Amino acid sequence: MTDRRRFLFGAGVLAAGSAACAVWPSQNDGSATPRLAAPEQPPSSPHGDLAEVEPMGDVAQRGPVAGKPNFVVILADDLGWGQLGAYGQTKINTPRLDQLANEGLRFTDAYAPAPVCAPSRASMLTGLHAGHNPVRRNPPKEGELPLPAGTRTIGDVLQSVGYKTGMFGKWGFGRNAGDEGSHPNARGFGEFFGYMTHHAAKSYYPRFLWDNRNKVNLPGNFDDYGALYGPDLIMDRALGFVEENKDDPFLLLLTLPLPHAPSVISDLGAYGNKPWNPANKTHAAQVTRLDSYVGLLVDTLKRNGLDENTIVIFTGDNGAHEENGVEPAFFNAGGPFKGLKRNLYEGGIRTPFIVWSPKLLAKTVRKRTTHPTAHYDLMATMADYAGAKAPTNDGYSLRKVFNGSAGAPTHEYLYWLRLHAGSTKTHRALEHGRGRQCSAAVRFGQWKLIGWAPGREYSAPNGKWVYELYDLNKDPGEKKNLVKSHPAIVNRGVRYIRQSWRAP
Amino acid sequence: MTDRRRFLFGAGVLAAGSAACAVWPSQNDGSATPRLAAPEQPPSSPHGDLAEVEPMGDVAQRGPVAGKPNFVVILADDLGWGQLGAYGQTKINTPRLDQLANEGLRFTDAYAPAPVCAPSRASMLTGLHAGHNPVRRNPPKEGELPLPAGTRTIGDVLQSVGYKTGMFGKWGFGRNAGDEGSHPNARGFGEFFGYMTHHAAKSYYPRFLWDNRNKVNLPGNFDDYGALYGPDLIMDRALGFVEENKDDPFLLLLTLPLPHAPSVISDLGAYGNKPWNPANKTHAAQVTRLDSYVGLLVDTLKRNGLDENTIVIFTGDNGAHEENGVEPAFFNAGGPFKGLKRNLYEGGIRTPFIVWSPKLLAKTVRKRTTHPTAHYDLMATMADYAGAKAPTNDGYSLRKVFNGSAGAPTHEYLYWLRLHAGSTKTHRALEHGRGRQCSAAVRFGQWKLIGWAPGREYSAPNGKWVYELYDLNKDPGEKKNLVKSHPAIVNRGVRYIRQSWRAP
Secondary structure (H helix, E strand, O other): OOHHHHHHHHOOOOOOOHHHEEEOOOOOOOOOOOOOOOOOOOOOOOOOOOEOOOOOOOHHHOOOOOOOOEEEEEEEOOOOOOOOHHHOOOOOOOHHHHHHHHHOEEEOOEEOOOOOHHHHHHHHHHOOOOOOOOOOOOOOOOOOOOOOOOOOOHHHHHHOOOOEEEEEEEOOOOOOOOOOOOOHHHOOOOEEEEEOOOOHHHOOEOOEEEEOOEEEEOOOEOEOOEOOOHHHHHHHHHHHHHHHOOOOOEEEEEEOOOOOOOOOOOOOHHHOOOOOOHHHHHHHHHHHHHHHHHHHHHHHHHHOOHHHOEEEEEEEOOOOOOOOOOOHHHHOOOOOOOOOOOOOOHHHHEOOEEEEOOOOOHHHOOEEEOOOEEHHHHHHHHHHHHOOOOOOEOOOOOHHHHHOOOOOOOOOOEEEEEOOOOOOHHHHHHOOOOOOOOEEEEEEOOEEEEEEOOOOOOOOOHHHOEEEEEEOOOOOOOOOOOOOOOHHHHHHHHHHHHHHOOOO | OOHHHHHHHHOOOOOOOHHHEEEOOOOOOOOOOOOOOOOOOOOOOOOOOOEOOOOOOOHHHOOOOOOOOEEEEEEEOOOOOOOOHHHOOOOOOOHHHHHHHHOOEEEOOEEOOOOOHHHHHHHHHHOOOOOOOOOOOOOOOOOOOOOOOOOOOHHHHHHOOOOEEEEEEEOOOOOOOOOOOOOHHHOOOOEEEEEOOOOHHHOOEOOEEEEOOEEEEOOOEOEOOEOOOHHHHHHHHHHHHHHHOOOOOEEEEEEOOOOOOOOOOOOOHHHOOOOOOHHHHHHHHHHHHHHHHHHHHHHHHHHOOHHHOEEEEEEEOOOOOOOOOOOHHHHOOOOOOOOOOOOOOHHHHEOOEEEEOOOOOHHHOOEEEOOOEEHHHHHHHHHHHHOOOOOOEOOOOOHHHHHOOOOOOOOOOEEEEEOOOOOOHHHHHHOOOOOOOOEEEEEEOOEEEEEEOOOOOOOOOHHHOEEEEEEOOOOOOOOOOOOOOOHHHHHHHHHHHHHHOOOO
16 A cells, blocks of 8 residues: 555545444434534645545455456436435335345435536546536537546546446437547447437437447337337346346446436336326336336346445435426425535435445445545545556545445545536525526535635636535534634635636 | 129128117126127028128228228237226226227127137238138247248238338247248238247247347346336337328237236336235236327327328237236126136137227217127228228128128128137136137127037047037126027037138
8 A cells, every 4th residue: 555545544534434334224213314523624635635546456355355346336317315215215115225225335425526417427437526527517508518538437447457338328428429529438438328418318218319329219209208218228238238248347337317307207106196296206206217227237236146246336416306397395305405406505416325235345234324425436436446547536435435444535525516507496596596606515524615606607706706604513404504603614615615626 | 882792791690780889888887798689590691701802992082081091900918808997897997998999989799819819810910710710729839830921911911002011019920030931021011020929929028029030139138027128119119110101001010918928017007006916916007008008109190190090999819818827807807708818708709899090980989889890800891991902811891880881791600719729727617627629619699609629629520529509698608508408509500610610
């Protein structure tokens, strides 16, 4: 282990590591709100929040892992923190995910890197937080933003050490065209099947999907209506990828559009007879369908003996949506947290994060952790496990957290950015009309600082920004703004916010 | 009109034509059992039960049909007469089919041509009854029986007058291979997507399907389990066929495997929480799924304005099954009729038959008819509408019945055959142990005669056969065997049974 790595282990102030592991309470026991305990002043770090993660040698030499573990990352789309039974949900059935949580490790303090889809996913793919990654906002109407040439993703990193990589679902970078330069096949994923763009992924009965660079026409589909539910097609290819690559290490990234708007499902299932508004029924069925797909995938892993050496991570890309008639309040979709998709309040960014690998990670079975993480930690984590060299990124490996070992590196702070990305009623109301302005937030220890630029430009001078400060330990619902009573904390947070933006 | 045709109009003895039309009673009013009134002795017919149907000239000259009507034929698989709401079902939801029935014409006395799949379908395709058509039994385990070279189907007949023809679902004739000689593409269907064989169609999550002669692999499907529900894929292609051919006359033959065993569905829907045995829940969900698919297809017709000139026919290939734990008695699947798939009692052969074309067939909207028909009438019917010349066949056109006109030709008798085709408990018990023997039946007027050969050979001398005779008017449930008290009727039926078998 290098000195550099040793340093990283101690960096940051957020509560972390095995000390934060505890047996997860049974569902709805009221203890879902985590409590943080961390000093207000961190040790200073000459490296700031950037760290180059270096390989730790052959993973096979260092533990119970016979070879490089496979990774399955399942990213839900607009799923609130509180929308799984394992995270306190009472109206929506998610038996398979609850089972994974009971057999795995639940994070209470995991975050999407941004409150909307494109920058969140770009961050997860690149390991760069939302102030550094190349895609900082959802695509404008006139087109979709690419991952520029030279961008290296988690797919590239794992490919470099022999992984087979497959990406199934919504990609979201570049044009809806087979010859797009920013195509998954050119960004680290050897196999791709799904939607190229965010816009296209709103069609649950897509008129076509992409099989790598080839268009697959679906003649009996008419966007909101048809015979072939897009997620079914995507799942079929994802399961096939598992079967085909069971003898190699692989990364499977599954980004189904569920439960993103519109509320379209092929079958309402158990919700058909509920006395709910139709959008809520469909939304619930979408979440349950996602749960069923996860079950299908896990069953496929087991049937192929891959549960021995696969780490499954389930999480979401941002908070719950309130689009097309869906009422997140009806589901208490944010759990104890305020805010929705597009807000930088906790409800817009905090997300379920379940790590399942009961044989590889036996020590954290049925545990939970308050270790704070954002998806830009995934690249460092995977590189760590796989013995790969990752490009410079903003993440820290979660391996010790997954393993239940002491000394996991922690972030000095976590950072979020929100540029203009549409608007919905509750999201606007919560921000007192600032919902379309540029906004940024940081969390350090129990503190959460959210700032709003006067308009859409991050470059506005600090004096023009407005801030809110919350103590997440005492006030996880972000109700009491402490900005006036804690100027030193605010100043520290402002410094983080100012230093984290790098002009794209 | 030729003399020959005029003769045919008067042939036969079964109650028929518009006189048999009546407003259909509301669901479950107890009047679902039809009553027949017909003389016991028919006029003799020099042509027996064979008739060559000749074209009646350009259909466009003769009525409200602007051009040749499209035909959509939907054939359910092992659906009992009583399994739709429109036919008295109370446990299974079939709202879309019930709506079609309310907007169309319901047949009470429609029959599948055989009590099992392969001969029933062969008969429907060729217009030949089960004693004449080339496939008289379900395939033996070692292979599937082809439709031999030279066989002409309803697809061929309509292709000959310019129809586009598509067959989507279970084919069931010949090997499971793209180069099969008896492939749908070589038997009158320009487009095919689905299962080639009966055996293959038992996989609701097929590992592959056929797109014409090309194999489409479905890597995430594992027969009973997977991501892509075969019927969804088939529906997508069927809907695409409608869209692609909306400017031409077309025949769409949809033969989804639903609700055939095994009881596999992608979502239990409203049945998930029912306190029923799991196979029954799944079976009900299969029927409701079939109903939803029909709705999807009808919606697609409407969206393309094709409800103006399309005749939709929904029916089934034989009676209800009791396989894989499904309990037809629980659903009263046969309605008032005794028997299941494989029996020649009414429950094994009588089937729902709904004709929907509210604009073309305005006179029979919300009507029912007791006109007896078997699927071998479809070729003659389609040829009649399309102005096509059909090969020699056993059917009569149903056009006048569909139209609500007087004088529809009727059969002297209907004929069924059952050769060995597997066995289930109730089917065996009802036949007092004769369930594996060769059996044949005829219906003429209210009389139904069923005979059993001593073994599996039709050629056994008549003296070795055993018979049962029922009066369907007085005893639709076939409880009182009248064979001893009505020797003249029996003799007439025996004559029909003996004359209807032609050595294959």
